[in-house]
Amino acid sequence: MKNLLLLIVLFVVIVSCKKNKNNTTSTDISALISGKWKLDSVGYDLNGNGKIDSDEVSLYSPMVGVKTETYGNNGKMLDTSVTYLGIGYTTYRQYQYSLIANDTYLQIKALDTGMYYGDTYSYHIDNISSSKMQLFDSSMPTHARYIYVKQ
DSSP states (O other): OHHHHHHHHHHHHHHHTOOOSOOOOHHHHHHHHOEEEEEEEEEEOTTOSSSOOGGGEEEOOTTTEEEEEEEOTTSEEEEEEEEOSSSOEEEEEEEEEEEETTTTEEEEEEOSSSTTTTOEEEEEEEEEOSSEEEEEEOSSTTOEEEEEEEO
């Protein structure tokens, strides 16, 4: 009987100590997001198979412009877009950002007055490291993946 009880206790301890596959904490992800990111590539699910294949990803052309997002430690994000097509112009938009759904989504809310004020967008964090961030947007009919590199 003692052996059976010991086996049950050992089983419970082993199961309850199972390693978490996602060792990244909210603090880690916040630290990784913090800083300036430049849009490098964009992908769309053009063939409608529910995923973005490697041939559906292309570099964000410098002929189109430069898009950067700067995430502060204070939960604020500045989106800067410099567009070169036609007449060159720069736009700045401010957002409030937060991590949601167990830090698997980046949610941003528009803070600037105007037609986008208060709009909220959520992006799945597919991958993030100190040099690269991949965000997935399932709200578009063709889905979209945005790949950023740290500046």
